[in-house]
Amino acid sequence: MNDLIPLVNKLQDVFNTIGSDTVDLPQIIVVGSQSSGKSSVLENIVQRDFLPRGNGIVTRRPLVLQLVNIHANEDSEPEEYGEFLHASNQKFTDFAEIRKEIEAETARIAGQNKGISRSPMQLKIYSPNVLNLTLVDLPGLTKIPVGDQPTDIENQTRNLISDYISKPNRHVIILAVSAANVDLVNSESLKLAKQVDPEGRRTIGVLTKLDLMDAGTNALEILTGRVLPLKLGFIGVVNRSQQDIVGNKPMVEALKSEAEFFKHHRAYRSIASRCGTPFLAKTLNNILMNHIRERLPDIKTRINTLIGQTSHELMSYGDSTLEGKSNRGALILRLLTKFASDFVSSIDGTSSDISTKELCGGARIYYIFNNVFGAALESIRPGGNLTVQDIRTAIRNSTGPRPSLFVPEIAFDLLVKPQILLLLQPSLRCVDLVYEELMKICHGCGSVELSRYPRLHAKLLEVVSDLLRERLAPTSEYVESLISIQHAYINTNHPDFIGGGAAISDLVRKNERKRREFEKLNRRSNNSSGVLNVSVQSSVVSKDENDGPLVSDNLKEPGGTKDINLHNGMNNPSSWAQRESFLTYFFGSGNKTDRTVLPDQPISIRNPRDIEELEHKLEHISLDEGVNHLTEREELETQLIRSLITSYFDLVRKAIQDTVPKAIMHHLVNRSRETVQNRLVEELYKEELFADLLQEDENLTNERQKCKTMLEVYREAFEIINEAM
Structure with a gap:
């Protein structure tokens, strides 16, 4: 039982190395308003002056206070000292220096004003005069901002306290400090405790300033649980007065004066054995040990779960120890093969992770052919840009100096050829849209494993992009030639021509x-x-x-x-x-x-x-x-000319609407998908490139190292619990 609190302290130290709060360890959270005497209670328990004092909020960061009992030797009195987690290589034997370090570290993190910070500070005190105990001192509750404090200082403080005392699984004991000379219904600490612990199962009340109550009044009914029942009860203490603090009254004498007060007070002498700072420290020690013993199996289960989750996460980052060119070559070959396979399957619509929310891959190419390109061709009105005068001029110009007996066929050729050229721009735009879609497919390919190697991924994208660009020019030229072919010869003997x-x-x-x-x-x-x-x-x-x-x-x-x-x-x-x-x-x-x-x-x-x-x-x-x-x-x-132009243009439009998608599929899409893997192997599977291509992403390397550290911490914590159980 006596080893349970040091066990939790060890776990706390282990988890503090990674700054993780993924495991809620059993703790006693000290809550009270600024004037409740909270700091004095902690100093009485430690029997040392070490906390900052002053007006307004003095404690502006959570202080994790670990008290470690060291046994006295027969030959010499053990040395009392303190250690901070942020200065682990320094031992503080002067408790006045501990106070200065708390003030300096608080100012460094929380600033010089009276604002608060959520970042905790950890102090470990070794002394033969303390019991093994872990307490978390939180900023005191305040109502009105003082000086340069933030205007919402009350909300900040309440939210901070609520976050600590409402942690899941009820791993927290609430030490609610209230002044006896103030009506208990106005106690801010008890109000907050009741919000998260309405049945009072994990709240212990501390009444201070019993010696300052009005004459003829006492807090006996509160201390005996008849006013506000708490499962862990109320304990009365008498702290040093302001005059005692100014006069540096020794702690030993202060504790004697406290004991004499309860022993001789007419109302409290019957419960004197259950009052005072020594009884409070012993009670907290027993409560914390019992609480740890009750929660230890849950903590072990939680840590075991974290070990499994962290191990799985670490595996997802892959193994960074790739030794030998053969291993590297095999990895690169596997990754580029997977990339090429993803590219082809996205075009074919056989990918395993096809979206059900929007069109993707090859389906978008079909949409371009059928909807976008088709609509663009249908929007062209044959002869819409020809006026009556254009047609008359073409007829007259095609006859030269002679009057015509018939409508000259040359006039029809002159007028219909520019109409055919109207199909060129939509056709070339169709090529560009399919090319852009293939580029999107290319950039959408890549696995989680490939993301580990940003240089390899970038090279894969570069090679495929170059391949697509190479196929773009001949595809555009071929599509342009399709229009030129139709423009070169006007076949008025076409069976479907009117x-x-x-x-x-x-x-x-x-x-x-x-x-x-x-x-x-x-x-x-x-x-x-x-x-x-x-x-x-x-x-x-x-x-x-x-x-x-x-x-x-x-x-x-x-x-x-x-x-x-x-x-x-x-x-x-x-x-x-x-x-x-x-x-x-x-x-x-x-x-x-x-x-x-x-x-x-x-x-x-x-x-x-x-x-x-x-x-x-x-x-x-x-x-x-x-x-x-x-x-x-x-x-x-x-x-007549308009009718002939419309008839012939419709024939050409149908032919272009049919042949352009076929040309794009043959020259751009199919050629790319058929040659992509060979091109990747040809360009990237080279031994001299292996080292550069397999350089990992720096952020991923850091995440893997962090994950390794956390896994080691969890395993160490699991071993600590196993040894204790």
Whole structure:
């Protein structure tokens, strides 16, 4: 039993070497307000003046006080001294120096103001006058900040105390110090203790200043447990007065005066044997030993669990002792093979850790092909950037100085080729997106073991990135050539191309449909107003994007008469009957008087200046100058060209949408996945690189060393407990 407290002290020393509080050791936590006499109680137990004194908060850091009893020798009195954990190589025989060291170390950690710190300070005192005991002195509770104390000093102190006394598994005994000359209901220490120990099973009360109570009053009912029942009870003590402290009254005399007080006090003499500092020290010694004995099996189990967890963590860091080139070579080969395998499996969708939250790997490449690239191609409107004047100019330019009998095929080539080039940019962007996705897959590969070697990991990423960049250029060139191939030869004999005859027939059907629509409109208008005046003015008709002119934007109702401008005269049955067939008109020698384009009109010259103006205009001449309307033939030519462009562009778009993803898969994706492992082996499996590539991450090395130290500490603690049990 007497060895249990030194046992816990040993465990405390062992755990302090790593600064770990993973094991809650049995402790007695001293709690009290600033004016409760808490420091005096501790000094009486030690029988030495060693704690700082003054106004406000004096104890500003948790002080772990280990008292070690040393037996007196027959020949000489043993030397009393103290040792600090932060200065383990220094022995303090002068207790005044111990006080100065506490003040200096507190100021170093907690600052020069009156703020507090959670960092504990450990002091071990060896003396024949103490019992084996471990106490933790906490900052005193305060209400009002003093001087340069933080404004929330009360909350800081309460939170610190609560953290210590509410530790799990109830490994803590609470020593609640209260002044007897203050109403017990106002005791801050007892209030905090009751919050974490409502049944009072692990709280022991200490009443100080019994000699300062008002005349005729006493604390007998409190000390006997009739006011506030605590399982461990209340113990009364009488500390030195301020005058005794100033006068350096010896501790021995102070303890004698305390004993005389209880022995001769009329209210306390019946319980004098259960009062005073010696009884308090003995009681705390017994309580702590019993508490340790009760909690020791739990501590052993906890340490055993920590040994298992730490051993597993240490294994995850791997073995740092790689001796010989063969071992290093085998490790590098295994790691780069695993990296290549992860890269390929991510593309193929066979990885073991596939995400269920978002698309990843090869699925994202499919999304690029099907959704992104497909939508980009579909968004292109064939001929959307061509105006009527662009088409007319191309037709006229392709005939040279001669008038045309037919719509020249060269004009179609001139107009459709730029449309094909619109597919180039989305196709090259598709290549870039897949390349970027492969780079993301590459950077997402790597195991926990590989993270130990940052240089090897960086080299793996560098080699694969270089491989992907090498494949990017030929892939882009091939995709660009696919567009160039389509641009190089316009195959109007393609079986799916609409062709000239079919395009004309389609125009005839559309015009007939529009004629019927206007006849319906005509009948509705006759029914409503009784008059319908239809005038054919092709120069002011509105244009439908694909089908040509529909209805004029100018619907007039002068005097109740509606003027509706329909399509061209061919939609008028009477006009149709008076003309040649549609095909003969379109491809034949239509009446030239119908053409109102500026270059075909006779020019009236009135004076030499008119000739100069015409010569100046000739430099920038366009077909829209002087033209107020299109002839019927020009309208049909424009519609025909648009129809042919749309038909041919759709053919090319389908071909590109099919071949570009195939080209990317062949030249970029498949070539990369098939050659990645060979490239890694070729570039990195070299003996002269082994030492550099297998240099571990410094942080990981530190974590492994820390883990090793903790494992050694836990094993040492386990051996200490085994020896004691």
